Amino acid sequence: MSSYIYMKILESQPRRYDRGIEMLSTGAAERAKHKLVRENVRPGDRVLEIGCGTGSMSVMAALAGARVQGFDVSAGMLEVAREKVADERLDGRIELFEMGITGMDRLPDAHFDVVMSTLVFSELSPDEQAYALAAAHRVLRPGGRLALADEARPTRPLYRLLHGCIRLVLLAITFALTQTTTRAVRGLDAAVARAGFHIDKQERSALESFLYLVASKVPDEDAAAGCDASAQSGRAGRGTEDKEERR
């Protein structure tokens, strides 16, 4: 396909990404980002954002007092992110890199307090998810937290049907206007547990279409017990809402 117009429209797509996500998730993405930062990021934390896109959550984290490193594969998205960072005068607090998930190989071990990500894991294949989660586990300090929010398939059939209908309409309109799409993530809790994390919290939004997940890297001393625990929580998985462990 070589439609010139389509090409040029895609080129400028990052400028419409935020609006697209807002429409498609009917605000859930924005709410999830705020919640994720509010509940997990504390002043002075070292935070890594996987797939920071246009940088809205990195900016929130920096405003909450964290030192943030964010990366994304798309140079266009990062251009928008850099503008946001400059607008908020956060230049010293946010570092942005253009790279994919395997770029995490270059980050130091046990360095971050929080690794966070929204609407990224749903875009990744199971192999890529496993790669990213293993890397996240490595770069987190013991006790550090992984906080993810993503679009999910509702578990109850009625909700699934309802969500499917709404989504189909939203998808068409949103793509026409902003060339933005998302997809639902599946089995993320199990993948997180397989990477050695302990799942602390797992919640769904009102229509069950948005998943919010917090997990922690079990400190070394009880690593053996931790493996066991994470495997168990992985099996118990969906629906269990353990109290989030506070430091």
Next chain:
Amino acid sequence: MNRILDWLIARLFRWLPRSAPTGLFRIGNPNADSPVIVTGNFALTVKRVRDGLGECNAWLLVAHSGGINVWCAADGGLFTHNHVIDAIKVSRLADHVKHRRILLPPLAASGVELEPIHEQTGFHPHFGPVYARDIPAYLEARGKKTEAMRRFRFDLAHRLDMLPAMNFPIYLLAAVPLAIFWPQYLLGYSLLFWGAALVMYLFVEWIPGKTGWSQALFCAVLLALAWAGFDAWRSGDMLAHGGWLLANVGVFMAVGFDLAGIVSARRSDPERLLDSVGVKSLGSLFSEKNLGLITLDAERCNGCRACFDLCPVGVWDDLGPDKKARFRDRDACFACSACVRQCGEGALTLT
């Protein structure tokens, strides 16, 4: 039934992304010496690459491109070296092959840089032929490209391929409201629309006019005259179908607005129009940087021939006597920025 539906959706809704699974796939019975072909994860692209490879034994590495075709995705920043690097590392390609050579689609040249791929994975990336069906011959010739392998073919087959893909969404714009409010006009509109689209796409090479819109206008006026003449002869009232005459102009203009872009990757008319009246950007849709003309700084050119090799529309000639790049058909440039991106010396700009 499902396959027919699938085929229809693939044709009619080609503007919408359709993802194929990413990762490393076996084509035939590849071994550690078999070639590695990289592509994006647009479902139709993956299918065509598989078909094109035919009986070859090869590894197919499908990287993320947002479910969009390689060309548009690369130009739109959705298919970059970062995506290729991720695909290589996540699939552990290095464990599957002994050699360190990968073949990239040249239409991705506007988004994929070679240097970072080599630096971060150790693999040597090469841009192969434009069409996957040429890959077997390319491999057979040990990586020598013919002129035809370098160019995108804007031929009849391409146009017929694009006809439903490009026009169905435009068709829907009027068809949906008509179907709801004025169903009596739907059949007439459908015939007019697809008739116009078929004529434009089949005969674009012979219809007078330099741009899609001028060609469309020529056809519309011709049809309007014939129609009005027929009405005058039959009923004495030239404007017996006045509304349809107007609709005819509208339909042709709708079909023609991106015709130049689709059939020959020239700039589309609306953009030309905006450009000529001094509008340099349209909100976030177009920005000034999209509107450049390709410029060569011969001082900097080191004669690497990347531009000649990668331009899908043949803007560049092979090196001149001074061993520098030179234009063959500068006007053919449609600012895809493939050569600009691949020029290691920064000798090319879109200004």
